[in-house]
Amino acid sequence: MAQYFEVHPQHPQPRLLKQAAAILQQGGVAAVPTDSSYALVCHLDDKTAVDALRRIRAVDERHHLTLLCRDLSELSSYARVDNQQYRLLKMATPGPYTFILEATKEVPRRVSHPSRRTIGLRVPDHVVTQALLELMGQPLLATTLILPGQTQALNDAHEIREQLQKQVQAVVDAGACPMEPTSVIDLSAGEPRVVRQGRGDLDALGLVFVADDAA
Template identity: 75%
Template sequence: MSLYFELHPDNPQPRLLRQAAQILHAGGVCAVPTDSSYALVCHLDDKNAATALRRIRQVDERHHLTLLCRDLSELANYARVDNRQYRLLKAGTPGPYTYILEATKEVPRRLSHPSRRTVGLRVPEHRVTQALLEELGQPLLATTLIPPGEDEPLNDPQEIRERFEHTVQAVLDAGACAMAPTTVIDLTEGEPRLVRLGRGDPARLGLAPD
């Protein structure tokens, strides 16, 4: 049975954040709000938790999981970023964008793309998620909370609780959030490439949708 934490969206209660961080440190999977939709998250270094997260979403190792980072400096610890890429990242950070970048050695090989050694990273613009990252002290491994066999992400924490109460260890309720995935930009092939158009406006990064 999932624990259910009702957090203030602008001033999340530190006591509840500590409890959520303890669950993640212990290998749990949590549903958390972001600036796009709710996401499933787990501890970066816990192989079993990452396996559980993929099992809940029913995706294999070819599906990019994303690292949620506190800021650009933390993101740069996990991806190789040149000056041009950094300027683009800065223009869209924080925000509802996921960037595909070349992974550094800090990223466990099992978490990067098996053939490309790339990883998805982003800095979310949501106070609860940011506060949880601060409490945890490191990035979270994440994937958009899209139920298996469906196309749309979930944004209602009560529905998430009802549908996933036996598969996730905690749901962090900060109210409904946007119901759209992030915009995904691939920065590994020279020119930035729009992989998926989501909530983030590509024009903010100087890109035009295909």
């Protein structure tokens, strides 16, 4: 049965977040709010939790998972970027952007893309998520909370608890999220390539989304 933590969206109660962090430290999967939508998160180094996260989403190892980071100071441990790419990341964070980057050896192979050796990384602009990451002291592995057969993320914490109470160990309720996915930018091949246009403003980064003609 999932534990339910109702927290203030701007001033989350530390006691409640510490309990949620403890659940994640012990290998649990949690539903948490972000600046784009609710997400499923787990401890980066816990294989059982990562497998459970993928099982809930019904995705395989080719589906890019994302590291939620406190700030860019954690970047060098998990991804390789050059100076130009770092400047772009600095402009975009914190915010609703996900960057696909070349993973370092610090990232377990089971959570990076199997053929490309890449990982998604983002710094969310959400008070509650940031407070939880601060308590964890390291990034959380995350994926958007879209259930199998659905196209939109769940946005109501009560509904999340009702539907996933036997599959997740915690639900952190900080109210509704914007319900728009992040903009996804692939930096793994050098020059930025916009994979998905979402909530993150591409104009602010000097980028343009070019739709795939084959799509």
